[in-house]
Amino acid sequence: MKITWYGTASILLEAEGERILFDPFVQLPGGEHIFPPDTFIQEKHILITHGHVDHLLSVPAIQKRSKAAVYCTNQAAVTLKRFSGRRGQVVRIAPGDRINIGGIQITVLPGKHIRFDRRLVLEVLFRPRTYLRLQNSLYLAKMNHRFPENGETVMYQIEAEGKMILLMGSLALCDGVDYPRGADLLVLPFQGSSRLVEAALPVIETLSPKNVLLDHFDDAFPPISSSIDTGEFVKRMAREWPDIKVMIPAAGIPIEMTDV
Template sequence: MKIQWTGTAGFKIQSRDASFLIDPYLSRNARAWPVQTIKPKDLAPFSHVFVSHGHFDHILDIPDIVNPTDARVVCSPVVARTLVKMGMDSAHLMEIKNCGDDIRFSHINATAFFSRHIRFDAKLLITTLIRAGKQIKDILPLLKNYPCGQVLSWQFKLEGKRILFFGTGGSTRAELEMLAKEPVDLLLVPLQGHSDICARAMAYVKALKPAFVLPHHQDDFFPPISRAVDITPFIKQVNLQCPGTKIVSMDFNDTIEL
């Protein structure tokens, strides 16, 4: 199995004769770091795109990535409506209506669970507004025109492994306890959206006890409303509090084998 981190919360997973994408976002802006060199055509081939929620840094590029293909986009109804407004052919869309809905293709089973978006804390909001200054008026359309919708966390079962993906870190204790009932081989956990995000991400690791954890979303994807997150405290705490979990560190756009 090959896993490529395409920046922010985006991944491409390849397994045997199947490939799929999660939250692909490539556009960024001129001040983003690292610089994105991947183009939409570079992500092919893939058969499905799984979406966690509707914010621009998760869906902005999906029409350009998917429209030239036969792939299906699996998302909430709110995200589906946004994508159609963006010019997506509705024939590509599969809407998730219920928590626990399954999508089966090739040898892969994907299950959607209802989740929640992380709540931006006051410290993060204030520092972001100060950093953005007058630029915030130019960025507001990106925030307004891409509603979140129902947040979905995703479970993928393939090659005898169980992968859990979260696009944002607002899961309830009940959700994590439910997902912890089966062993987790790989946890894809986001580190963005809170001034103490490393502690928030640690709550996922302690609840789910994965064999491996791969942090993502820590890149400075759209300054000035984003920031690069130092994940060193998270790595130290995983090693200290969860010695049975190994950290998978990935560089931007790199591919690893699991």
């Protein structure tokens, strides 16, 4: 089993002879890790966690090349139909559904999108780079309304080759949900708040994974996004949960699950 991060929240899972792509996104000009749509030309299964622009915008271009089936919630399916002007194979999913792809079993769990706090919004509005890349800023402002999340964020419980992976679409959990604990790997998005460490630690406490792989911490759609310093999170994890390994992946470099 291998996992490859392609920047933003784009994750490729290879297991049981299958390849599954999660939340592919081709980063905007100036992005930290730009992989073109042809990077994903051989993928036949794309799973989406929610319908925001940085999780869904690139799907039509990738699907056109790869003819992949796209699994997503109702809102994301509506957005795809409206935005692309064409319909590839789209499978609508909801929490509680189970997806079988070859020998891989995937359970759709309820998720929750992190709330953008006031401090973060003000930082974005008043930093100079927001206006130095004004074209990107205006484009993202327009697309934000065309790619709503509508309360439909999910996370995936993936079981294959004797391993269990939890893949989150955003850094928050729903209240009152009995989430599985002790996953071999938790894929944790690390973006969207001015207090990311404080947002992440309760998630770790609830899910109690054996290993954590951070994603979404890079500057993918400047100037709205930024490159996040993960050092404080790594230090806090080492102090509070020394038995949980934290991985900061390099974009495009596979990680063997046998090493996890």
